[in-house]
Amino acid sequence: MSETKKKVRVAFFDFADCEGCQLQLTYLNTALLDILNSIEIVNFREVMHERSEEYDVAVIEGSITRPHDEERLKDIRAKAKILVAYGACACTGGVNGIMRNHTVKAALETVYPGRKDKMETGLIRAVDQVVKVDAYVHGCPINLNEFAAVLKGLLLGALYKVPDYAVCVECKLKENVCLYEKGQICMGPVTRAGCGAWCTSNGNTCYSCRGLLEDMNKQGQLDILEKHGVTVEMLKDKFSLYNGCKLEGNK
Amino acid sequence: MNIKSRDSKYLKGACMKYNLLEKTKVSELVNALKKKYRVVGPKEKENLFVYGDIEDAGEIRLEHKPPILSLKKYYLPQEEQLLAFKFKEVKAVPVEVKKENLVIFGAHTCDITGIICLDHASSIEPRDSNFHKRKKNVLIIGIECLRPCDEHATCVTMDTHNPKGGFDLMLTDAGNNYIVQVNSTEGENLINEYKFLFKESDAKSEDGLIKMRQEKEKWPRSLKVKTDDLKKTVDSGLKHKEWESVKARCVSCGNCTNVCPTCYCFDIKDDVDLNLNNGTRSRVWDSCQLKEFAEVAGGENFRKDRKSRQQHRLLRKFSFSVEKYNRFFCTGCGRCTRACMAKISLYETMNNLVKE
Ligand code: SF4
Ligand code: SF4
Ligand code: SF4
Numbered sequence A: 001m002s003e004t005k006k007k008v009r010v011a012f013f014d015f016a017d018c019e020g021c022q023l024q025l026t027y028l029n030t031a032l033l034d035i036l037n038s039i040e041i042v043n044f045r046e047v048m049h050e051r052s053e054e055y056d057v058a059v060i061e062g063s064i065t066r067p068h069d070e071e072r073l074k075d076i077r078a079k080a081k082i083l084v085a086y087g088a089c090a091c092t093g094g095v096n097g098i099m100r101n102h103t104v105k106a107a108l109e110t111v112y113p114g115r116k117d118k119m120e121t122g123l124i125r126a127v128d129q130v131v132k133v134d135a136y137v138h139g140c141p142i143n144l145n146e147f148a149a150v151l152k153g154l155l156l157g158a159l160y161k162v163p164d165y166a167v168c169v170e171c172k173l174k175e176n177v178c179l180y181e182k183g184q185i186c187m188g189p190v191t192r193a194g195c196g197a198w199c200t201s202n203g204n205t206c207y208s209c210r211g212l213l214e215d216m217n218k219q220g221q222l223d224i225l226e227k228h229g230v231t232v233e234m235l236k237d238k239f240s241l242y243n244g245c246k247l248e249g250n251k
Numbered sequence B: 001m002n003i004k005s006r007d008s009k010y011l012k013g014a015c016m017k018y019n020l021l022e023k024t025k026v027s028e029l030v031n032a033l034k035k036k037y038r039v040v041g042p043k044e045k046e047n048l049f050v051y052g053d054i055e056d057a058g059e060i061r062l063e064h065k066p067p068i069l070s071l072k073k074y075y076l077p078q079e080e081q082l083l084a085f086k087f088k089e090v091k092a093v094p095v096e097v098k099k100e101n102l103v104i105f106g107a108h109t110c111d112i113t114g115i116i117c118l119d120h121a122s123s124i125e126p127r128d129s130n131f132h133k134r135k136k137n138v139l140i141i142g143i144e145c146l147r148p149c150d151e152h153a154t155c156v157t158m159d160t161h162n163p164k165g166g167f168d169l170m171l172t173d174a175g176n177n178y179i180v181q182v183n184s185t186e187g188e189n190l191i192n193e194y195k196f197l198f199k200e201s202d203a204k205s206e207d208g209l210i211k212m213r214q215e216k217e218k219w220p221r222s223l224k225v226k227t228d229d230l231k232k233t234v235d236s237g238l239k240h241k242e243w244e245s246v247k248a249r250c251v252s253c254g255n256c257t258n259v260c261p262t263c264y265c266f267d268i269k270d271d272v273d274l275n276l277n278n279g280t281r282s283r284v285w286d287s288c289q290l291k292e293f294a295e296v297a298g299g300e301n302f303r304k305d306r307k308s309r310q311q312h313r314l315l316r317k318f319s320f321s322v323e324k325y326n327r328f329f330c331t332g333c334g335r336c337t338r339a340c341m342a343k344i345s346l347y348e349t350m351n352n353l354v355k356e
Helices: A020-035 A067-079 A088-092 A094-101 A104-111 A144-156 A167-173 A218-227 A232-246 B023-034 B109-123 B129-136 B185-193 B203-216 B227-236 B242-249 B306-318 B320-325 B335-339 B346-353
Strands: A008-014 A039-043 A057-061 A082-086 A135-137 B017-022 B038-045 B048-053 B079-086 B091-094 B102-107 B138-143 B169-174 B177-182 B198-200 B266-272 B278-285
Touching: A008 A067, A008 A144, A020 A144, A057 A067, A057 A088, A082 A088, A082 A144, A088 A094, A088 A232, A094 A232, A135 A144, A144 B266, A218 A232, A218 B242, B017 B023, B017 B203, B023 B038, B023 B102, B023 B177, B102 B109, B109 B129, B109 B138, B109 B320, B129 B138, B138 B185, B169 B185, B169 B203, B177 B185, B177 B203, B227 B306, B227 B346, B242 B306, B242 B346, B306 B320, B306 B346, B335 B346
Parallel strands: A008 A039, A008 A057, A057 A082, A082 A135, B038 B102, B102 B138, B138 B169
Antiparallel strands: B017 B177, B017 B198, B038 B048, B079 B091, B079 B278, B169 B177, B266 B278
16 A cells, blocks of 8 residues: 555544443554554544544444434534444444333433432434444454454455354354253344354353344244243343344334 | 165175274274374264364264264365465465375264265366365274164165265274274275284174174164155155245254255355455355355345245255265265254155155
C-alpha cells in the first residue's frame, strides 16, 4: 500500500456495555501495528484522549437504551460509511437484554434502589434495531481474529460473512462429546457458529453469546429439547441471557 | 441399473497369508512401531471414542464403537492449507503436504471402507494430490469386528463387516492370539521386520476364521432394505411422505455429514495477514446440510429447504455414488444416526421409504 494512499479512519464508540470488547483490542498489540499502515484509529476511549468527528468506519460497542443514545447513534450512522456492531451487546443486545423480561420501572427499582428517579434508561435495543448495520463482530467478548477478519474484509473490499450455521458444526469438527450425550443442556444447536466452539471445547456449555440462528427450524429444536426432557420455560433464562432483545415478541 | 451386491459368501480369500500374534505381544508391537512411525488409534474420550495419537500402547481400545470422527481426518484434515500467496508480487505457491509415516492401529472394516470410497472420489480427474500423498505414507492395521457395535450400525446390509481389502494387516481375535491377515507388500514387510513377535499360522486358526464369519452373517439387520434395492429405494422414494417427517425434524446441525467417513465436500477459504499482503488459501470441511452450501452468487439456493438437503445426502450415499463409482458411499458405520441431534436414523428413514 503506498504511503500516500489515504488511511481508512476508524472510530470506536461505546454505549451500554462493560467496554470489555474494546479492551480485547489492546491485546492485538504487535499484530495490530501491521494494520495501522492501512487504518488510523481516530476515536478510542479505552486508550486515547483525542477525539475526531471525521471517520469512515464507526465501530459501535454496547446496546442502545436512552433516547439521547439513539440520537447519538443515528448521528454516527449518518457520518460513517461503514458501521460495525461490535460485541454481543451491540449485535444482539447482549446481557442488557435481560431487562426485556421486566418493565423499565421495575428494572430501575431493582438496579438503582433509592436512586431510581435520578437514573435514566429505556427500552434496550441491539444496534440493528435502531440503525442499519454493515458488519457484525459477535461474541462476549469478541474474538480478535474475527474482528481482524472484518477489518481486513473492509480494506480488501470483500466483506466478512458471519456463518449462519450452528455451533454444533464447529463442535463436531473438534471431536467434542456432545453435552446432550452427557445429560447437559447446550445452546449450540440454536446459536450461530464462528467462535470455533470455544466454550464447548473448554469444558463449558454454549450460552448463545453470538446470537440465534436466522434460518432456524424452531419446531425441530423444540422437539429435540423435549426428547431431553427440557421445556422452553426451563430454558427461558438461557434464551434471554444474550438474546432478550431478539426473542420473538420482544423485537 | 441393476447393481449386484458383492459376494457376501466371501469368507476367506484363496491366497491369503496369515500369521498369529499373541495378545500379550500387542503392546510390544505398538511400542516397536512407535519408534519409526506416528501411531494413531481408537482411544477413549469420556463415554465415546476418538482416533488420536497413541502415547502409550495401553491407550488403544481395540474394542470400540466408531470414534466421533472417522479416519478421514488423517487423509483430508478438517482444515488444510493449499496455497501461500503474496498480493504485491502476484505470486502463489502450493503448501506441501507434510511427509509423515503414519500407522493406524485398530481401525474397523467400515472405516477402512470409508478410505476406499474417498480413494475413488480422489482418483478421478482432477486428482486430489494431497489425499494421495498422505495415503501413500499410511499403513493400516485393522481389527475385525466379531459382534455388531450397536443397533445403529448397518454394516451387514452394506457388506462391510468382513475384511475385504484396503488394509495392510488385519487382526482377528482368536482367543489367546490374533490371526493376522496380510494384505499388502507393506504389510508383509512389517511382519518380516518384527518377525520375533509373530508366529506361523495353522490350519485350525484359519478354519476358525470361516466359522466366525459364518456366525457374523446372523447379525441382526436394522437396515431391512435389501442391499440390491438400496439405490432403487432412494431414487423412487423422493415423493414419499417420510421426507416430510425428516424435513420437520432436521435442524441442519451438520453432524450427519461431518461424522460421515465418506463425505468429502469442502469449502475454500482465504486468509490474509494484517499486513494485507501475505495470505493462505485453505480448504475446510463443508456440509450439504448447511443452508449456505448450495447458495450461489445472487443469493439463489438450489437446496433451500431441509428436505432437499436430506434427500441429497441419501442420494449421494446410495445412488449418485453407484452411478459414478459403482459402489455405495455408505459404510454402515452408523455415525450419522448416533450423532443426529434430531435422532433421525438412516435405517429408519430407509425402512420407512419402502413402507406404503
Ligand atoms: S455440545 Fe453443544 S455445540 Fe457441541 S454438538 Fe452438542 S449441542 Fe452442539
Ligand atoms: S451415511 Fe451414516 S452410516 Fe453411512 S457411512 Fe455415512 S455416517 Fe456411516
Ligand atoms: S445430524 Fe440430524 S439434525 Fe443434524 S443435519 Fe443431519 S439429519 Fe439434520
